[in-house]
Amino acid sequence: MRQTWRWFGPKDLCSIDDITQVGAEGVVSALHHVPNGVVWTPEEIAKRHSEIATRKDGTASGLTWDVVESLPVSEDIKKQKNDWRGHIENYKVSMQNLAASGVEVICYNFMPVLDWTRTDLRWNVPNGGSCMRFDINDFAAFDIHILERDGAGADYTNAIADEAGRRAAALDEAGKKQLARNVTMGLPGSTESMTLDDVRAHLAEYAGISRERLQANFVDFLEAVVPMAEDLGLRLCCHPDDPPFSLLGLPRVMSTEADYSYIMDAVESPANGMTLCSGSLGARPDNDLPGMMERLGDKVHFLHLRNVKRDNSEVVGSFFEAEHLGGDTDMVALIAAVVREEARRKAAGRKDHSIPMRPDHGQDILDDLGRRSQPGYPTIGRMKGLAELRGVMKALEYQQATS
Template sequence: MRQTWRWFGPHDLTSIDDVTQAGAAGIVSALHHVPNGVVWTPEEIGRRHQEIATRRDGSPSGLTWDVVESLPVTEDMKKQKGDWRQHIENYKVSMRNLAASGLEVICYNFMPVLDWTRTDLRWNLPNGGSCMRFDINDFAAFDLHVLERSGAGADYTNAIVDEAGRRFGALDDAGKKTLARNVTMGLPGSTESMTLDDVRAHLAEYGAISRERLRANFVDFLEAVVPTAEELGVRLCCHPDDPPFALLGLPRVMSTEADYKCIMDAVESPSNGMTFCTGSLGVRPDNDLPGIIDRLGHKVHFVHLRNVKRDNDDVVGSFFESEHLGGDVDMVAVIAAIVREENRRKAAGRSDHAIPMRPDHGQDILDDLGRRSQPGYPTIGRLKGLAELRGVMAAFEHASLGLNSTAASV
C-alpha cells in the first residue's frame, strides 16, 4: 500500500514538515475553503500542490498530492433540488481541473445532511488519552430534546428513550450546546458546519425522499459524472456512511457490502469504486471486512485504516475509536486481504496495484492533548497508528513469508 496522510492545508496543526518525518509518501487533501458546489479552479488546485511540495524553509518536501478527499456532493445534488444540475456540471469541471494537475483518485460521500456523526469529540480514555465516540443514548438526547424532531421517539427503543431523557436532564446549558455542536460539526476541515435550523430545514426537504429515491438520485449522479471520470482516467471512490446506519430518520445507502454492490453494479465502470473505511464499516458487526476485500477488492481505490470498539453487537449502537490494532476490526486479517488484492492487481498488470491508504483518525495522546487539533486527527496518535499498521504491512509484504501461504491463511 502507498502510505499517505490527511492534511487540511496551511492551517493544519500538523505541518508538511511533520508529515515528512512521519514517513508518509503522499498527501490526502481537499480545498475545504471553497464553498460546496463551486468549481475548483486550476489556480487553487495548483496552490495546494505547491503547499504540499514545500517545507517551511522553502526546500522540497518530496510529498505529492495523491488523493482528493473530498470533492463534495452537495445537498442539492443528493436531493435533486435547487441548482443541482449546475452543481453536477461544476463537479465535472472540477474533476477535469484535478485530472489536469495529475490527480487520479477522488473520494466523496453520499450521506444526507450529516457527513459523519459523533456525540463526543474528546472522550476520556482510561489511559489519560482521548478519542471520538458515538453514544446512541446521547444522540437520542440530541434528537429528542435538542433538535425536537417530530416522531423521533419511534426510532429508538424504550430503554434508549428513557436513558436519553435522563442524560438530557443532567445537562446544563453549556452541555446542551456542546452536544449540539458535536453532532452538527460536519466534515473534517470544512467551514460549513450547520445550525439546528439548517438541520431542521434539510430534514423537512428530505421528508419525501425514501431510501430508494436517494439511491436512485445517487445512480443519476454517477451516470452523469462517471463518463467524464472514465475519459480523464479518474477513479471515483465513495466513502461509506459514518456511522453505517440511519440517523434522524434519514435514509442511508452506503452502509453494507450489498449497498456497495448495488451502486457499483448500477453504473459498471473502473471509475466507479469504493473507499474502504474499516472504521465506518467496522461499526456494524454484520459487515465481513476481509470478505468485502476478497469479493469487491478490484473496485477499492482508497483505504482508510482505523479501528472501533463497539459497546455491544447491536447493528445500531454505541462505539468509540480505539487504537488501530486494538478494536473489534481484525486489522491483521484486513491488511492481509488488501495485500492479496494488490498482488492480484500486480499479476494482472494493473497500474493501480499499489492502493493508497492512510491511518484514519487516532487517539489524542501525549502532546496531542494540549494541541487541540482537528478532532480525530492528532499528530502523535496518527503517527502511532501508522507505525502499527506499517509493521503489519511490512510483515505481509516481506518476501520470506510468501503471501499465498502465510497471509492467505489469516
Template sequence: MRQTWRWFGPKDLCSIDDITQVGAVGVVSALHHVPNGAVWTPEEIAKRHAEIGTRKDGTPSGLTWDVVESLPVSEDIKKQKDGWSEHIENYKVSMKNLADSGIEVICYNFMPVLDWTRTDLRWNVPNGGSCMRFDINDFAAFDIHVLQRRGAATDYTNAIADEAERRFANMDDAARKQLARNVTMGLPGSTESMTLEDVQSHLDEYGAITRERLRANFVDFLDAVVPTAEDLGLRLCCHPDDPPFALLGLPRVMSTEADYKYILDAVESPANGMTLCSGSLGARPDNDLPGMMERLGDKVHFLHLRNVKRDNDDIVGSFYEAEHLAGDTDMVALIAAVVREEKKRKAAGRKDHIIPMRPDHGQDILDDLGRRSQPGYPTIGRMKGLAELRGVMMALEHEELGLR
C-alpha cells in the same frame, strides 16, 4: 500500499514538515475553503499542490498530493433540488481541473445532511488519552430533546429513549450546546457548519425522499459524472456512511456490502469504486471487513485503516475510536486481504496495483492532548497508528514470511 496522510491545509496544526517525518510518502487533501457545489479552479488546485510540495524553509518536501478527500457532493445534488444540474456540471469541471493537475483518485460521500456524526469529540480512554465517540443514548438526547425532531422518539427503543431523557435532564445548558456542536460539526476540515435551524430545514426537504429515492438520485449522479471520470482517467471512490445506519430519520444508502454492490453494479466502470473505511463500516457487527476486501477488492481505490470498539453487537449502537490494532475489526486479516488484492492487480498489469491508504483517525496521546487539533486527527496518535499498520504490512509482504 502507498502510505499517505490527511492534511487540512496551511491551518492544520500538523505541518508538511511534520508529515515528512512520520513516514508518509503522499498527502490526502482538499480545498476545504471552496463552498460545496462551486468549481475548484486550476489556480487553487495548483496552490495546494505547491503547499504540499514545499517545506517551511522553501525546500522541496518530496510529498505529492495523491488523493482528493473530499470533493463534496452538494445537498442539492443529493436531493435533486432546483439547480442541482449546475452543481453536476461544476463537479465535472472540478474533476477535469484535478485530472489536469495529475490527481487520479477522488474520494467523496453521499451521506444526507450530516457527513459524519459523533457525540463526543474528546472522550477519555483508560490510558489517559482521548478519542471520538458515538453514543446512541446521547445522540437520542440530541435528536429528541435538543433538535426536537418530530416523531424522533419512535425511532429508538424504549430503553434508549428513557436513558436519553435522563441524560438530557442532567445536562446543563452548556453541555446541551456542546452536544449540538459535536453532532452538527460537519465534514472534517470544512468551513461549513450547520445550526439547528439548518439541520431542521434539510430534514424538512428530505421528508419526501425515501431510501429508494436517495439511492436512485445517487445512481443519477454517477450516471452523470462517471463517464467524465473514466475519460479523464480518474478513479472515484465513495466513502461509507459514518456511522453506517440511519440517523435523524434520514435514509442511508452506503452502509453495507450489499449497498456497495448495488451501486458498483448499477454504474459499471473502472472509474466507479469504493473507499473501504474499516472504521466506518466496522461500527456495524454484520460488516465483514476482510471478506468485503476479498469480494469487492477490485473496486477498492482508497483505504482508510482505523478501528472502532463497539459497546455491544447491536446494529445501531455506541462505539469509540480504538487503537488501530485493538478494536473489533481484525486489522491483520484485512491488511492480508489488501496484500492479496495488490498481488492480483500486479499480475494482471493494472496501473493501480498499489492502493493508497492512510491511518484514519487516532487517539489523542502525549503532546496531542494539549494541541487541540482537528478532532480525530492527532499527529502523534496517527503516527502511532501508521507505525503499527506499517509493521503489519511489512510482515505480510515479507518474501519469506508473508503473502508476497
C-alpha cells in the same frame, strides 16, 4: 500500499514538515475553502499542489497530492433540487481540472446533511488519552429532547428513549449546547457546527426523500460523472456512511456490502469504486471487513485504516475510536486481504496495483492532548497508528514474498 496522510491545508496544525517526518509517501487533501457545488479552478488546485510540495523553509518536501478527499457532492445534487444539474456540470469541470493536474483518485460521500456524527469529540480512554465516541443514548437525547425532531422517539427502542430522557434531564444548558455542537460539527476540514435551525431546515428539505429515492439520485449522479472520470483516467471512490445506519430519520445508502454492490453494479466502470473505511463500516457488527476486501477488492481505490470498539453487538449502537490494532475489526486479516489483492493486480499488470491508504483518525496522546487539533486527526496518535499498520504490512508482504 502507498502510505498517505490527510492534510486539511495551511491552517492544519500538522504541517507538511511534520508529514515528511512521520514517513508518509503522499498527501490526501481537498480545497475545503471552496463552497460545495463551485468549480475547483486550475489556479486553486495548483496552489494546493505547491503547498504540499514545499516545506516551511522553501525546500522540496518530496510529497505529492495523491488523493482528493473530498470533492464534495452538494446537497442539491443529493436531493435533486435547485441547481443540481449545474452543480453536476461544475463537478465534471473540477474533475477535468484535477485530472489535468495529475490527480487520479477522488474520494467523496453521499451522506445527507452530516458527513460524520459523534456525540463526544474528546472522550477519555483508560490510558489518559482521548478519542471520538458515538453514544446512541446521548444521540437520542439530542434528537428527541434538544433538536425536538417530530417523531424522533419512535426511531429508538424504549430502553434507549428512556435512557435518553434521563440523560437530557441531567444536562444543564452548557451541556446541551456542547452535545449539540458535537453532533452538528459539520464537514471535515471545518471547525464550525450547524445551528439547530440549520439542521431542521436541512431535515425539512429531505422530507419525502426515501432511501430508494436517494439511492436513485445517487445512480443519476454516477451516470452523469463516471463516463468522464473513466475517460480522464480518474478513479472515483465513495466513502461509507459514518456511522453506517440511519440518523435523524435521514436515509443512508452506503452502509453495507450490499449497498456498495448495488451502486457499483448499477454503473459498471473501473472508475466507479469504493473507499473501504474500516472504521465507518466496522461500526456495524454485520459488516465483514476482510470478506468485503476479498469480494469487492477489485473496485477498492482507497483505504482508510482505523478501528472502533463497539459497546455491544447491536447494529445501531455505541462505539468509540479504538487504537488501530485494538478494536473489533481484525486489522491483520484485513491488511492480509489487501496484500493479496495488490498481488493480483500486479500480476494482471494493473497500474493501480498499489492502493493508497491512510491511517484514519487516532487517539489524542502525549502532546496531542494540548494541541486541540481537528477532531479525530491528532498528529502523534495517527503516527502511532501508521507505525503499527506499517509493521503489519511489512510482515505480511515479507511472508507473501518468501512463501
